[in-house]
Amino acid sequence: MNSVRKQRLILVLAVLVGLGIAVGLMFYALRQNINLFYTPQQVVAGEAPLDTQMRVGGLVVDGSVKRNEETLDVTFDITDGKGSFTVHYQGILPDLFREGQGIVANGTLISTSRFEAEEVLAKHDETYMPPEVQDALEKAGHPGAKKADGYSE
Secondary structure (H helix, E strand, O other): HHHHHHHHHHHHHHHHHHHHHHHHHHHHHHHHHHOOOEEEHHHHHOOOOOOEEEEEEEEEEOOOOOOOOOHHHHHEEEEOOOEEEEEEEOOOOOOOOOOOOOEEEEEEEOOOOOOEEEEEEEEEEEEOOOOHHHHHHHHOOOHHHOOOOOOOO
């Protein structure tokens, strides 16, 4: 092999190694930022990974909200009609949070029955339901899955 071909081969290999490292770092960074959505049925069935950052959503079970009077600790159950588990949250809940409504919580799944939420999001009006929660309720056949505006897809 002459020296020109050898230099080209080394250059091409260096570019490929650099590109491989860049792609690897990109995938590593994206993996850290992915927040997958899980329904209560998937959580109870063990489909959701433990100790992983995720989003869960469903309807707040009536009578399940328990507040600690001395701290901002709140626990409540969410369901999609097929599964139910407890969400623990420390902080101020959104003004529109109430029993029987759809919510999405961001946090970490501790066990199939306990979710530690870092953020709780409530719907913004009476007719809105987060799309993920709407789809989950429809798949579960929950009566709360009916679209409030009467439109169907």
